[in-house]
Amino acid sequence: MEFRDVVKRRRMVRHFSTEPVSHDALVRIVDAGSRGPSAGNSQGHDFVIVTEAGTRARIAALCGEQGYVRQGFDPFLSEAPVHIVPCIREATYHERYQESDKVNDDGTEIEWPVPFWVMDGGAAVMLVLLAAVDEGLATAFVGTWELDGLRSELGIPADVTPLGVIALGHAAREKRSV
Numbered sequence: 001m002e003f004r005d006v007v008k009r010r011r012m013v014r015h016f017s018t019e020p021v022s023h024d025a026l027v028r029i030v031d032a033g034s035r036g037p038s039a040g041n042s043q044g045h046d047f048v049i050v051t052e053a054g055t056r057a058r059i060a061a062l063c064g065e066q067g068y069v070r071q072g073f074d075p076f077l078s079e080a081p082v083h084i085v086p087c088i089r090e091a092t093y094h095e096r097y098q099e100s101d102k103v104n105d106d107g108t109e110i111e112w113p114v115p116f117w118v119m120d121g122g123a124a125v126m127l128v129l130l131a132a133v134d135e136g137l138a139t140a141f142v143g144t145w146e147l148d149g150l151r152s153e154l155g156i157p158a159d160v161t162p163l164g165v166i167a168l169g170h171a172a173r174e175k176r177s178v
């Protein structure tokens with residue numbers, strides 16, 4: 001697909017069919033997400049991939065799926081066959097920026113103008129969303145306040161922050177959109 005068409009077609013889709021996502025497509029999508037830029041080439045982001053239905057249902061609950069359903073949406077999180085949880089580790093950036101080519105002249109770490117670990121995480125998420133469109137698939141990103149719940153459900157270490165959840169699957173006709 002032409003890049004301009006990928007960009008035009010990308011949108012948050014909140015209803016998925018039961019059709020599974022092929023393993024090869026999933027690998028290509030996650031690979032695209034790993035090719036983003038990162039400050040100092042720190043690469044402080046990772047993806048947790050979830051396909052098991054019970055785990056997806058618990059993640060959906062942590063993201064407040066019932067609230068979406070009450071608003072008239074389909075249960076788009078639990079029905080999506082794949083969840084991709086993008087994660088960032090701030091400490092990786094501090095470790096990288098304490099290396100000799102990055103420290104200030106006096107050996108101290110830079111004053112961070114903006115939290116680049118969050119920016120890099122956003123860039124990684126965008127690549128995943130666009131790569132999914134290129135595969136003929138659809139995504140929805142949702143945030144959650146239940147970061148500790150996600151950590152404990154997925155075995156994510158305390159110093160790693162899950163940014164939210166990307167639901168991935170084949171688009172179905174939506175009852176409602178925003």
Ligand SMILES: Cc1cc2nc3c(=O)[nH]c(=O)nc-3n(C[C@H](O)[C@H](O)[C@H](O)COP(=O)(O)O)c2cc1C
Pocket residue numbers: 010011012013141142143144178
């Ligand atoms: C950082 C971020 C957080 C978002 N959080 C949610 C969310 O919690 N739930 C949701 O349904 N959509 C969420 N969205 C999706 C936005 O509502 C959506 O991107 C926006 O309305 C534009 O629609 P489009 O992406 O379909 O073009 C989020 C998007 C971003 C970029």
